[in-house]
Amino acid sequence: MVDGPEPSVTLDLERLDRIRKLLGRRPRSFDELLGLFISEAYERVRQVGEALGKGDPAAATTLAHGLRGSSSAFGAVRLAGLCREFEQVGQARGLAGVREAFPALEAELAAVSCELKSTLG
Numbered sequence: 001m002v003d004g005p006e007p008s009v010t011l012d013l014e015r016l017d018r019i020r021k022l023l024g025r026r027p028r029s030f031d032e033l034l035g036l037f038i039s040e041a042y043e044r045v046r047q048v049g050e051a052l053g054k055g056d057p058a059a060a061t062t063l064a065h066g067l068r069g070s071s072s073a074f075g076a077v078r079l080a081g082l083c084r085e086f087e088q089v090g091q092a093r094g095l096a097g098v099r100e101a102f103p104a105l106e107a108e109l110a111a112v113s114c115e116l117k118s119t120l121g
Contacts, residue, residue, distance in 0.1 A: 010108070010115045015075030034120065037074045038113050041067060045109050049102065057098050061090035064105070076112045079105070 016034075023029045044067045051059035068083030082104050089097035 010076065010078050010111050011119065012075035012077050013119065015073075016119075019074070031120065034074070034116055037070060038116065041070065041076075041079075041109055041112070044070075045105055048105065052095070052099055052102060055095060057090045057095040060098050060102075061087045064090075067105075071112075076108075079108045079112050082108050 019033070020027075020030050023033070044063055048060045048063045048067075051057075051063060064083045064086040068080050068087070071077075071080040071083060082101075086098060086101045086105060089101045
């Protein structure tokens with residue numbers, strides 16, 4: 001369902017470096033920004049799960065779309081790709097499809113969080 005191959009990396013470190021350079025000499029701001037991204041991403045994934053629990057695939061795919069944008073902006077390329085796939089599965093297969101795809105979103109967000117922590121120290 002996804003166009004092209006799945007990204008082989010969890011994080012695009014070049015994209016993170018561009019964000020860091022935009023913030024200049026404020027490393028604390030960079031860390032805070034990444035912390036906000038992770039906390040908002042976890043909240044968004046929680047809301048996706050809640051929408052699935054209510055049987056609302058449209059709300060779940062809308063939430064995944066938002067997560068896709070922020071993930072892409074912060075270099076979480078595999079997560080962004082999984083969000084795109086989640087949206088496509090939702091359109092093609094409805095509730096059953098997105099329920100099947102949801103664990104991959106949760107797992108990849110955990111991987112992103114771990115990699116950010118280990119990469120950034």
